[in-house]
Amino acid sequence: MVVANTGPLTLEAFLALPETKPASEYINGQIIQKPMPKTRHSRLQSKLTETINGVTETDQLAYAFPELRCTFGGRSIIPDISVFLWQNIAFDANGEPLDDVRIPPDWVIEILSPDQSANRVTGNILHCLKHGCQMGWLLDPDDRSVMILQPQQPPELVSGDEKVPMVGMLPLELTVAQIFGWLKMK
Amino acid sequence: MVVANTGPLTLEAFLALPETKPASEYINGQIIQKPMPKTRHSRLQSKLTETINGVTETDQLAYAFPELRCTFGGRSIIPDISVFLWQNIAFDANGEPLDDVRIPPDWVIEILSPDQSANRVTGNILHCLKHGCQMGWLLDPDDRSVMILQPQQPPELVSGDEKVPMVGMLPLELTVAQIFGWLKMK
Numbered sequence: 112m113v114v115a116n117t118g119p120l121t122l123e124a125f126l127a128l129p130e131t132k133p134a135s136e137y138i139n140g141q142i143i144q145k146p147m148p149k150t151r152h153s154r155l156q157s158k159l160t161e162t163i164n165g166v167t168e169t170d171q172l173a174y175a176f177p178e179l180r181c182t183f184g185g186r187s188i189i190p191d192i193s194v195f196l197w198q199n200i201a202f203d204a205n206g207e208p209l210d211d212v213r214i215p216p217d218w219v220i221e222i223l224s225p226d227q228s229a230n231r232v233t234g235n236i237l238h239c240l241k242h243g244c245q246m247g248w249l250l251d252p253d254d255r256s257v258m259i260l261q262p263q264q265p266p267e268l269v270s271g272d273e274k275v276p277m278v279g280m281l282p283l284e285l286t287v288a289q290i291f292g293w294l295k296m297k
Numbered sequence: 298m299v300v301a302n303t304g305p306l307t308l309e310a311f312l313a314l315p316e317t318k319p320a321s322e323y324i325n326g327q328i329i330q331k332p333m334p335k336t337r338h339s340r341l342q343s344k345l346t347e348t349i350n351g352v353t354e355t356d357q358l359a360y361a362f363p364e365l366r367c368t369f370g371g372r373s374i375i376p377d378i379s380v381f382l383w384q385n386i387a388f389d390a391n392g393e394p395l396d397d398v399r400i401p402p403d404w405v406i407e408i409l410s411p412d413q414s415a416n417r418v419t420g421n422i423l424h425c426l427k428h429g430c431q432m433g434w435l436l437d438p439d440d441r442s443v444m445i446l447q448p449q450q451p452p453e454l455v456s457g458d459e460k461v462p463m464v465g466m467l468p469l470e471l472t473v474a475q476i477f478g479w480l481k482m483k
Contacts, residue, residue, distance in 0.1 A: 139456070229415030230437035230444050234454040251416035258416050266452055268420040270325070 122185060134178065137187040138235065145189060146224045151252050151294055155222050156191050158293040163194060166283050171197040173217070173281060181212045184242045188235045194218035194278070215239040218246040218278045225253070236260050246278045255291045308371060320364065323373040324421070331375060332410045337438050337480055341408050342377050344479040349380060352469050357383040359403070359467060367398045370428045374421045380404035380464070401425040404432040404464045411439070422446050432464045441477045 125137040133145040148156070156177055163175040175194045180187060193216035201209040219239045221232045229249075236247035240262045247260035256270040269275055270287050277283055311323040319331040334342070342363055349361040361380045366373060379402035387395040405425045407418045415435075422433035426448045433446035442456040455461055456473050463469055 223415060225412070228437050228440040229409060229419075230435065230440040230442045230454060233415075233444060233452065234440070234442065237452065237454055240451075249416065251414050254414040254416040254420070256416045256420065258419060260452070263451055265426075265449055266419065266423065266446070268416060268423055 122182070122187060126182065126187060134180070134189045136189055136235070137182075138231070139186075143231070146226045149224060152191075152222050152224055154294060154296070155250060155252065155290070159220060159290070160192055162285070163192075163281075163283065167194075167197075167281060173197055173278075174200060175220075176216075179212060179216075181215060181239075183213055183215050184238060186235070186238055188238070190216060190219045190235065190239070191222050192220035194220070196278075196280075215242045215244040217244060218248075218281075219244055220248045220250070222250040222252065233258075233260070246276070248275065250290070252291065252294065255287065257287055257290070308368070308373060312368065312373060320366070320375045322375055322421070323368075324417070325372075329417070332412045335410060338377075338408050338410055340480060340482070341436060341438065341476070345406060345476070346378055348471070349378075349467075349469065353380075353383075353467060359383055359464075360386060361406075362402075365398060365402075367401060367425075369399055369401050370424060372421070372424055374424070376402060376405045376421065376425070377408050378406035380406070382464075382466075401428045401430040403430060404434075404467075405430055406434045406436070408436040408438065419444075419446070432462070434461065436476070438477065438480065441473065443473055443476070 122137055125142060131144055133147050135142050135144045160175045160177050167173040173194050173196045175192050177192055178189055179193045180189050181193055196217045199214065199217060203209055216239060219236055221236060223229060223232060233249060236249060240247055240260060249258040256268055257275055259267040259269060259276050272286050272288050275285050275287060308323055311328060317330055319333050321328050321330045346361045346363050353359040359380055359382045361378050363378055364375055365379045366375050367379055382403045385400065385403060389395055402425060405422055407422060409415060409418060419435060422435060426433055426446060435444040435446065442454055443461055445453040445455060445462050458472050458474050461471050461473060
């Protein structure tokens with residue numbers, strides 16, 4: 112996690128810079144590089160993306176994009192998973208999604224990495240909620256728990272066999288144990 | 298952070314065990330040892346404790362206890378700092394505080410360590426708020442920010458020159474920058 116003190120760099124100037132690897136976010140005028148994803152993070156991210164899209168794509172309800180840059184409200188962030196309701200995805204004439212996303216996801220999922228600042232990640236989720244996002248999940252693999260963040264509501268921590276609250280219209284039911292159960296690969 | 302799967306150990310059985318170092322907490326039936334505190338953590342903890350008590354002790358408004366075991370609502374936790382309003386501190390006939398604390402602090406402060414599960418710490422703060430605590434602070438030294446948690450309210454992230462919300466009656470004003478400024482010792 113590199114924090115560069117960039118002085119007066121504007122959001123638009125930041126967006127004109129070449130992408131880095133891992134990608135960098137623009138938060139409160141600072142450029143902050145995301146941590147290098149590790150195996151458990153990658154596993155949870157891919158299984159969740161696949162599971163969500165498995166029940167939402169065919170009926171064109173929603174789509175979960177991993178590592179999608181979303182720029183709105185003065186920040187440019189890259190949630191681990193950004194889920195957009197289908198009607199909120201902008202397409203071109205060929206039906207391909209537009210690259211430049213200037214709205215918050217409807218549902219944002221972040222998976223904490225050991226070397227990641229928890230408040231910074233939570234801060235990004237709160238930024239999404241403030242700008243129209245309906246639901247934030249903060250997964251902590253070390254605690255086997257999910258912090259649920261919703262607009263105007265106190266946070267809720269769910270674990271074990273508890274069901275994870277879901278964005279209203281999505282036909283998906285998951286328990287916390289099911290999600291972290293995906294970590295066990297053999 | 299050692300997580301022992303303790304099976305059916307009860308809270309009272311846990312409390313009868315000898316204390317460990319670092320201390321262990323009892324959360325949802327599991328015994329979880331706190332991480333070994335590091336220098337920055339220790340510095341913030343001591344400066345905050347000293348600063349709070351500097352304005353609250355003389356007038357017997359409140360007292361900030363570092364590393365105090367608080368047992369209530371089925372958990373036994375040891376917040377980094379537990380602040381009790383003076384009238385909520387139980388004293389013996391000699392005016393000495395009783396050792397066995399069975400109520401939540403009025404204000405709880407946690408300082409994230411790099412090797413600590415963020416959701417577990419936030420979960421402990423939420424447990425306090427659910428049982429009557431008025432205010433929770435979650436300091437993240439890596440983000441130079443404080444997450445503010447209050448009953449029935451969405452979390453709020455404060456940073457830089459923003460004032461940190463305070464428990465109503467305490468005559469203390471601090472900005473986030475002041476708090477993390479204490480890390481610079483020379």
